[in-house]
Amino acid sequence: MSFPLPAKRDAHRKSPQNARRAGVLLCGALLAVLLSGCATGPALQPATYQLPKRVELTNVPFYPQEKYQCGPAALATALNYAPAAKPRSAAVWKAPQARGRKRDTHITAKNLVPQVFIPGRDGSVQPEMLATARRHERIAYPVRPTLDALLAHVADGYPVVVMQNLSLPVWPMWHYAVVIGYDLGEESLILRSGETRRHRVSFRRFDATWARSQRWGFVLARPGRIPSGITPRRAVQAISDYQALHGIRAALSSWQALTQAQPHNAMAHFGLGNAYYEQQALQKSALAFQRATAADAALGVAWLNLGLVNRELGRMNRARKALEKAAELDSTWQEKARTALETL
């Protein structure tokens, strides 16, 4: 039993330098692994380098966070900013001129606390961030989860509310902040964050903290404006959610704008068709449903509504054709289409 011990000691005595060298090597290797694992910043798409090199939306207001209330603060910051005109052509774009609407003085971080803060959780949750924006006549569009999309929105004049985990996944420190600027050369972002008016953070560090929320973020727009770069599905969902709260009339301008911004988005035309129908604009409604079927011929529900509107317009042949199409297509609405066809 006592044998291995002296032998080991001997080995130590024989080559203390070897052991030290091994230790140094090991530490070096560990450090190298750690550093190489995170030394490279997130890779950007080539198209992102076509954006202005430096952007800062300086007239985004700042509402410093109090206690745990970064949710209300970030939301107040974003709600009180009216996006300026789009300056994409400029090579280097300085801060936009102060323009746009007056601030809604009643929207402050403090006033948003009872609307979006959950005392028992000492924080705010994502669905309520979107819902509270909705209450203030803004449509919240979740952004694509990439740094490229984030930078493009800022270049377009839209500050992006982001959720980060500033700490590690095991001890999360969830945080909302607003990205208001970036510098492609320096690879850094500028955020309104917590109590800091201009929080500069490298792409790498930011992306590490943002990735922990699955890169969650959103931009706000008034009805009738569609930020570019939003996925068709998310855009339709956001407007539909807004419509559910404020009524179909309040969403009409957004549907119009969306069909122009995304002409191939079949559900956008569908939504517009329903909005026109609500206003008794039957011809326009039929045209919108027609376009929905043109954009996606397999959208059974659009054929169904097209048929029903045509029936109301007295265009029986067209109604029958559309309803037959809807009855053919395998969808949840097949049954309804068949019934409508029988009673035509």
Add this chain to the structure above:
Amino acid sequence: MPYFRRYVAVLLIAVLSLGALPVGAAQTAGLVSTQSALQADTASSDRQRINDVLARADVQKQLLAQGVSVDQVKNRVAALSDAEAKQMAERLDAMPSGAGVVGALFAVFVILLVTDILGLTDVFPFTR
């Protein structure tokens, strides 16, 4: 609270099945709404509506328990979309809530300091 749910469910079934009589005839004339077209993949619309209402009642209850004031909770729940209400009803406790404060102990401090310096986290402003 299960009594509450059951009560609401029974009430809803009654209301919806009564409402279905006149609506059933009118429905063939009415268009399919954008909202229900988007939800088309989820089961029957009546059952869906009951679930939506129950989810909202659930969220309201949870928010009240978490200290949200009584006069605010109705508007807050009303502003949620059906999908958001469902999400919150199912997993509000597990949802990350942005607070901007770390709830960790001192031992963690050192680790976070190192990760901050390595650029993996953004906890301490003085590391840059």
